[in-house]
Amino acid sequence: MRAEAIVRERVRTGTYLQERNDKPETNGAMRRCDARRLPLRAALCEADCMSREPTTPPRWYVISLRPSDEHESLRCIAAQYGSALIELSPWSIRSDNRAVARAALAEALRATRIVVTSPNAVRALRDLCAADAREAVPALPQPLQRAGQVWYAVGAGSAQALADFGIADVRWPERMDSEGLLALPGLERFDAGESVGLLTAPGGRGVIAPTLTARGAQVRRADIYQREPAPLDRFMIARLTAAHAPLLLALSSGEALQRVLEQLPAQAAARLRQARVSAASERLAQLAREAGFGEVEVAAGPGARELLAPLAGDESRAD
Numbered sequence: 001m002r003a004e005a006i007v008r009e010r011v012r013t014g015t016y017l018q019e020r021n022d023k024p025e026t027n028g029a030m031r032r033c034d035a036r037r038l039p040l041r042a043a044l045c046e047a048d049c050m051s052r053e054p055t056t057p058p059r060w061y062v063i064s065l066r067p068s069d070e071h072e073s074l075r076c077i078a079a080q081y082g083s084a085l086i087e088l089s090p091w092s093i094r095s096d097n098r099a100v101a102r103a104a105l106a107e108a109l110r111a112t113r114i115v116v117t118s119p120n121a122v123r124a125l126r127d128l129c130a131a132d133a134r135e136a137v138p139a140l141p142q143p144l145q146r147a148g149q150v151w152y153a154v155g156a157g158s159a160q161a162l163a164d165f166g167i168a169d170v171r172w173p174e175r176m177d178s179e180g181l182l183a184l185p186g187l188e189r190f191d192a193g194e195s196v197g198l199l200t201a202p203g204g205r206g207v208i209a210p211t212l213t214a215r216g217a218q219v220r221r222a223d224i225y226q227r228e229p230a231p232l233d234r235f236m237i238a239r240l241t242a243a244h245a246p247l248l249l250a251l252s253s254g255e256a257l258q259r260v261l262e263q264l265p266a267q268a269a270a271r272l273r274q275a276r277v278s279a280a281s282e283r284l285a286q287l288a289r290e291a292g293f294g295e296v297e298v299a300a301g302p303g304a305r306e307l308l309a310p311l312a313g314d315e316s317r318a319d
Helices: 003-013 015-022 042-046 071-082 099-108 119-133 156-166 180-183 208-215 232-240 255-261 266-274 282-290 308-318
Strands: 061-064 085-086 091-095 113-117 149-154 195-200 217-224 225-229 247-251 276-279 295-298
Touching: 015 266, 042 232, 061 232, 071 085, 071 195, 085 156, 099 119, 099 195, 099 217, 113 119, 119 156, 119 195, 119 225, 149 156, 180 208, 180 255, 195 208, 208 217, 232 266, 247 266, 247 282, 255 266, 255 282, 276 282
Parallel strands: 061 085, 061 247, 113 149, 113 195, 195 217, 247 276, 276 295
Antiparallel strands: 091 225
């Protein structure tokens, strides 16, 4: 039976939803899934992605530097354009459920404004809230969003994840990066004693906290998830080196690019630098140029569909 037919039958009988709910996340938390919010097309997208190997030679190879287990959206969109994915994950993501992290989170959530730096931070927030609720004496405030408290997200993905978690007042910038976030009204200046809770992870660019401090905010930082370094998949390195189709690098993290280039063998790194780069911001585009990439463009945003827009343009020219 074809993959599409299999998934259609699983959706009809309800076993698809049950299987999705029963799959554990890498950090041990159970995946939550609401049947009302799972359209058939999402299930069919999984059918498209059931095999990593294209049935015909790919038109493009899309290179993803996202953390392990976070490639699905890029893979599905690439498949729509007859392209395959090369996963070069320099790290995996783990929620930090230690007591020290939960204590820092409790303190951060008492701030007048809350800044959330990524969808991974939202997932970690959910994990830590679930763990805290099982304690005899929960430490985290309920409800999470206090009256008059404003939440800020770096991008639309984080904002939507917060809204799904019940945070009603979330603001995010049109320019979905640190600079765009810091330009939002409400984060430009602070009166004496005003605080900002920063939900994030160690590492990264380190721009947000110092800037907010310089503007007068008392920053209450909570590192609630960890980026754990991981070796690159040898099969994916071999696929990159042997790739005959054009390459498109979906670039949304400068640190990830640096780590991948440090790990790749010389031949694979040279092949990677031949890729066309679709960068989520002008800053990342400049980093790619400085790293030796020749064909670099700035995408409309950091989302998977925006980063892979060049595939759609290539298809229209081919037609």
